Amino acid sequence: MKKFLTTFALYSDHRQTLYEQFIRSRFAKYAEMHGMKFVELNNDNFKIQILHPEFDVRENMHFNRWLLFKRLLDEGKLNDGDILYNFDADVFIKEMDQHFEPDKGFSYAIDSGNTHCFGFFALKINDFSRKLINAIIDRERWLKVSQYEFFNEHNNEKGKWHIADQQMYYTCAGIKPHSWESFYGLDNLGFHSYPTEHTIFSLDELKQNVNVLPTEWNVTQLHDETGDLNIAKYNINKTTLDKTIFRHFAGGQPWRFDEYTQKYPI
16 A cells, blocks of 8 residues: 655745745655655646636646646556545645545545535545546536536525536535535534535445544634634634644635744754
8 A cells, every 4th residue: 555645836926935834844854754745736847738718827726736636647657555645735734643544435624614625635546536636527528517506505696616626526426516504513413504416426435435533634714823814714614723633724814833833843
């Protein structure tokens, strides 16, 4: 069994410098501690393919990680039982000793903002994860899904999907686009809360093959840090810094890597 920690660090501004200064070494050390090979895709060794011309480069980058996984499978470099842990480059691993070994095809956490979030996820290669990878990168499927009109309780309006890889998964699993009530409190964690003709995984498949971790594995908001920002209204799954395992600085909030590095050195 092979294990990899992958990240795509493809920024074109000061964020790349912050990543290189504070996060790269942390990812590398975490991988070493937990028996993984660290694989960084950066501006020197990776060129983004435009899978969906309708999207900007950043959104296409999100699809590119799944394209890479597919290529590695097709080339036989990944096999059943191998594990990929993928981290966004804006994730700070706070608790370096905390680690989990996935026993299901797909693992992730519902984040503070109540999203089935891809900021951190793990794939264990099996029939389910192969099916998931193929569904997410399927251009023909996207063209069909993108025409579907849905009701979004976020803005109480009906409209079309705005799809990146994370939202493609929502349609696969029949998850409604947004919920002001925590998905942790909904039946089946929100699976099949909005099934459509584009839902491809049965409820039994999802229960058997998807492991949803607690929010502490993908903390996208903390009241003391984002309480004065506009995104604070989405702080639905509240937690505290002392419980945080991975701090994900998503949603345009300031990266506090310098402060966190001093407080939580490797």
